[in-house]
Amino acid sequence: MAMTIIKDSDLVGKHVILEDAADVGTVGDIYVDVYDWHITKFDLVVDKKYVERLGVDKKLIRRTTLPIKTHMVRAVGDVVHLSGNVEELRKSTRAVQPHEAAKEAHTAPTVKRDRPEEPKRYQHRSSDEDKPSKL
Amino acid sequence: MAEFRLVDIKGKRVFTTDGLTVGQVVRFELDPVQWKVRSLVVKVTDTAVTSLELKKSLITSNEILVGKDIIKSVGDVLNLNVSMDMLKAQLAAPTSKKTVVSKR
Numbered sequence A: 001m002a003m004t005i006i007k008d009s010d011l012v013g014k015h016v017i018l019e020d021a022a023d024v025g026t027v028g029d030i031y032v033d034v035y036d037w038h039i040t041k042f043d044l045v046v047d048k049k050y051v052e053r054l055g056v057d058k059k060l061i062r063r064t065t066l067p068i069k070t071h072m073v074r075a076v077g078d079v080v081h082l083s084g085n086v087e088e089l090r091k092s093t094r095a096v097q098p099h100e101a102a103k104e105a106h107t108a109p110t111v112k113r114d115r116p117e118e119p120k121r122y123q124h125r126s127s128d129e130d131k132p133s134k135l
Numbered sequence B: 001m002a003e004f005r006l007v008d009i010k011g012k013r014v015f016t017t018d019g020l021t022v023g024q025v026v027r028f029e030l031d032p033v034q035w036k037v038r039s040l041v042v043k044v045t046d047t048a049v050t051s052l053e054l055k056k057s058l059i060t061s062n063e064i065l066v067g068k069d070i071i072k073s074v075g076d077v078l079n080l081n082v083s084m085d086m087l088k089a090q091l092a093a094p095t096s097k098k099t100v101v102s103k104r
Helices: A086-092 A098-104 B046-051 B084-092
Strands: A015-017 A023-033 A038-046 A065-069 A073-076 A080-082 B003-005 B013-015 B021-031 B036-044 B063-067 B071-074 B078-080 B101-103
Touching (some): A023 A065, A038 B036, B021 B046, B021 B063
Parallel strands (some): A015 A080, B013 B078
Antiparallel strands (some): A015 A023, A023 A038, A023 B003, A038 A065, A073 A080, B013 B021, B021 B036, B036 B063, B063 B101, B071 B078
């Protein structure tokens, strides 16, 4: 059997379908454990019409996402098939926003640099001060 | 467990054990059955193209496939566990059972 290899960009944006034929959204960010390069989870970008049914808060600006563990995936083809229905997905996952998910992920330590010293501002001197003092 | 978003690894610079730059990670090849990253596609710098004796392409950027087996560590950058010479030798070698690096 030929091994299926896909590009990460081919997976991102694929529709996510449940067993009850609900098209709940698309694949967002993918998370990997760099110790063994196992893909642990991906963000499901929840479709607007399923936001309430999945019990997540509707956001006006930010997209609503749910972390999906890869063991919940049954198959990947033109779409990503998940096991379970909407109700089961609601129970099994917890809504997180993209920035929160990013916080959970390990990020390499960043070196904080001290703010460069601001250039000294020269005080404006009045014209009288500019004049050489009379001896 | 050190978990990264794939998008955060993209763009990271790749270095050999002798401190030479290979290039930047541009994308990944995934196995959606095993849920594993099979290899990383690295866009090779002009200097590394010369060092690795790759055929320069004028139209497309030079890319190599780097297997996860030769990645030593991931942080601000990616460190490989091979030197530039070893990388060159592996690229020149005929396809082995376990491909750690290959030309695209």
